[in-house]
Amino acid sequence: GAVVSQHPSWVICKSGTSVKIECRSLDFQATTMFWYRQFPKQSLMLMATSNEGSKATYEQGVEKDKFLINHASLTLSTLTVTSAHPEDSSFYICSARAPTSGGDPYEQYFGPGTRLTVT
Amino acid sequence: GIQVEQSPPDLILQEGANSTLRCNFSDSVNNLQWFHQNPWGQLINLFYIPSGTKQNGRLSATTVATERYSLLYISSSQTTDSGVYFCAVLYNFNKFYFGSGTKLNVKP
Numbered sequence: 001g002a003v004v005s006q007h008p009s010w011v012i013c014k015s016g017t018s019v020k021i022e023c024r025s026l027d028f029q030a031t032t033m034f035w036y037r038q039f040p041k042q043s044l045m046l047m048a049t050s051n052e053g054s055k056a057t058y059e060q061g062v063e064k065d066k067f068l069i070n071h072a073s074l075t076l077s078t079l080t081v082t083s084a085h086p087e088d089s090s091f092y093i094c095s096a097r098a099p100t101s102g103g104d105p106y107e108q109y110f111g112p113g114t115r116l117t118v119t
Numbered sequence: 120g121i122q123v124e125q126s127p128p129d130l131i132l133q134e135g136a137n138s139t140l141r142c143n144f145s146d147s148v149n150n151l152q153w154f155h156q157n158p159w160g161q162l163i164n165l166f167y168i169p170s171g172t173k174q175n176g177r178l179s180a181t182t183v184a185t186e187r188y189s190l191l192y193i194s195s196s197q198t199t200d201s202g203v204y205f206c207a208v209l210y211n212f213n214k215f216y217f218g219s220g221t222k223l224n225v226k227p
Contacts (some may be wrong), residue, residue: 106150110162
């Protein structure tokens with residue numbers, strides 16, 4: 001149980017285009033999901049907290065107009081990188097918290113990540 | 120915010136050796152997890168351990184919440200243990216922050 005998937009697993013796009021990344025909780029409902037980015041040989045940095053039915057909360061320094069987050073249902077959150085540039089190339093990972101899973105409500109479950117390359 | 124520091128940043132071991140990885144955090148936390156990131160980037164959940172001690176095979180972890188640190192023990196290391204190990208903490212019941220990671224290289 002507690003599986004989180006991401007799609008696509010990797011994507012290459014041209015500079016100036018937009019890319020949408022999906023994060024799904026497959027066997028549980030997640031009221032809260034998180035988005036992270038990871039540059040090569042660095043740690044994961046929290047970008048934003050996605051709450052179902054409300055606006056996302058962005059970390060300081062993260063452009064909310066560039067990284068659009070939509071948490072439209074209890075099993076799906078999407079991250080759209082708008083007008084992507086080469087510096088947006090990174091590894092994007094989502095996680096979900098599952099208060100109704102029967103486990104500890106503060107345990108995090110992570111997706112496999114999406115590798116974005118902007119040319 | 121909270122600071123999460125891991126040590127050592129890099130560790131090279133001979134197969135069969137034991138090791139201890141440390142995670143220090145600067146404030147009280149609600150949750151602490153240890154992860155192993157494989158070469159494809161997937162985070163493998165090793166332990167959910169806000170306090171106390173847990174063991175899973177050759178791995179064990181201890182968190183002393185009152186002293187704000189956690190330790191991950193790897194015994195009889197294998198080459199497949201190589202990779203990056205992260206600790207991450209849940210702060211203010213809201214945000215999850217990662218440490219800087221320990222890169223482990225186990226040589227045959």
